[in-house]
Amino acid sequence: MSCVLILGGDGYLGWPTAMHLSEHGHDVVVVDNYMRRNLSREENSEPLFDVPNLHRRAQLWEEKSGKSIQVRIGDLCDWDFLASVFEDFKPDSIIHYAEQPSAPYSMKDRKTASLTFNNNLVATFNVIQAMHEYTPDSHLIKLGTMGEYGTPNIDIEEGWLEVEHKGRKDKFLFPRQAGSLYHTTKVLDTDLLWFYVRTWGLRVTDLMQGPVYGLETYENAGHDDLFPFLNYDELFGTVINRFMVQAVAGYPLTVYGKGGQTRGYLNIKDTLQCLRLSVESPADPGQLRIFNQVVETFTVNDIAAKVKASGDRLGLDVSIKSLPNPRKEMEEHYYNPTHTGLLELGLEPHYLTDETMDEMMQLIIRYKDRIKTDCIFRDVKWKK
């Protein structure tokens, strides 16, 4: 049984990944400092459900599955803490989700930008140092983002680009041009990883993930207390989850600008598969393996139309409202990412079908009374 360390194990993806890998026979340790919980409380943007703390979740999981998940609470920016975790568990794989994940939060003000920058870069740096010192043969699976590439006017390759220049050829990281400070920290992470892969021969998989939607996984179905956070506010909610909660609350869907912004989306169940496939087929020593972790692409207008159609089927009165775009991003553009690597490893995609939409809406309807509409709009602008 391999030991998998999940850094950021309390988060929207961290906890579901922990249960999924535990279910599939891995020995799982989750590490978190509750930063994401604390930030959303500080911002008065709490998730739709109350989520038990990690020790309690591990207990609930053990009662349900008979399997145990170990918990360590601490900050990865604190070297002594991180070193003690590596020393105690000597992980075979490390999944690194432990970053401030919100683009709007990173653009709110100097303090939030500085927290994002320091936390994300120092955590990644310390993880690299800990691997080198304690587990040089372990495999790091790092959550990157499709947003690292931005929206170039050419096809987006899976991490790398062959360039022919003045008659000579070489392969480079695909050009990165991120659209927020948060996304830029992920670009810097990739560069840091690539440097240490070249220099120390680390094994690394960098997953360029698009926005994720969903709540239910095979492990938590029917157990609401094992659900991950569902944020729907402007700071921490991602667009599909957010629009569904807005639809249930009767709050017009907030399409930014022209709504032609296209991204590659995936169901939370597919995130879990991608992570497991990456753990079970590790990168080679000295390899920075990059996958584009997306299943299907939509514009914001497509998503609004799908959410409205689902609302219509369920008898809700859903309206769509275009707002001036608070972000600096292209509102109409070419977008064609390659995403075959994870399919070749065995990913069996779940698509955003009417059935999936309706199931998720029905789940949110059960918690309708808990929706606080005053945190949906926060007016965070990229450029003041």
Ligand code: USQ
């Ligand atoms: N959008 C709207 N209205 C809203 C919210 C968002 O039109 O009310 C638009 C945004 O302007 C953007 C698109 O929807 O064009 C996606 O926005 P998002 O908030 O769902 O996602 P984003 O800020 O890009 O970040 C999220 C996660 C982040 C992850 C990223 C993947 O928070 O952690 O890295 O998705 S990606 O977008 O591919 O970079």
